[in-house]
Structure formats: structure tokens, C-alpha cells
Amino acid sequence: MGFLRCKSDPGTYFKIIGEDLIILLIYVDNALFMDSNKAQVLAHKSQFMKRWESWNLGQATEYLGMRITRDRKKQVITLDQTRYAEKVVKRFGQENCKLVTVPLPTRYNLRPNSNQDESNAALRSRYQSVIGSLLYIMLDT
Secondary structure, eight states: OOOEEOSSOTTEEEEEETTEEEEEEEETTEEEEEOSOHHHHHHHHHHHHHHSOOOOOOSOSEETTEEEEEETTTTEEEEEOHHHHHHHHHHTTOTTOOOOSSSSOTTOOSSOOTTTHHHHHHHHHHHHHHHHHHHHHHHHO
16 A cells, blocks of 8 residues: 555554555554545555545544544553553553552562462562563553
């Protein structure tokens, strides 16, 4: 369709038509078109939908779990993952947790002995899952 792939992000494509910059984001089976010219967006969406089975869901309010809000008067677009972050907090049972500077229990033994191997493996797995979820929020938004 004449789009060029962005060198820094393989899922981002762009096309320049005169003064217009059309941006196409693709991730697996999700596509998002952006341009200040609504007619250009609709034309490219239509062309895209003729080539690949897809649906026009209208103005994007969410993409890959990110909420998209617009203030057209101020020309500001805001992305956030509040809902996903709330799901992560709930999944790991941290809704009522207390603020601490270190995410480990007090007096945590960093040198496991034979009696602690099994519990440390479970704690390590849980910690890795929490960190992975937080990294997803950080890297994707």
C-alpha cells in the first residue's frame, strides 16, 4: 500500500502524501491508522480492508489494552494502561498492600538453605510474574 516500515519499530509504518503523514501501527491482528486528515485515514482503512479481512471499529478508544483519550481543542492524545495496572494489582492480591521501599518481606534470606528451596522457587516465580507484568506496562505505553 506504499507504506514504509519504521526502522526503530517494526510494527510501525508511515506514508507521506503531500503535507499529510499517515501512520499505521500493526501488532498481530490489530491495526491502527492515524493522520490529521480524516479522509486519508478512511481511504487507507478502506483499501486495507479490501486486502485483509478486517473491520472498521471507528475511532480508537483502546489499543492493545491502552486507553486512548483525546482533547481535540488542546490537540492532545493521552495513552494510559490504568485498567491493565489495576488487573495486575488485583491478580497478585495487592489491592490493600502497604507502601514499602523494597518489594521483599523484611528479614528475607537471600541465601536459601535446603528447607527454603521450594518456597523460594514459588516466591521467585511470583516475583518474576509481577516484574514481567510491570515491564509490559512500562515498555508498551
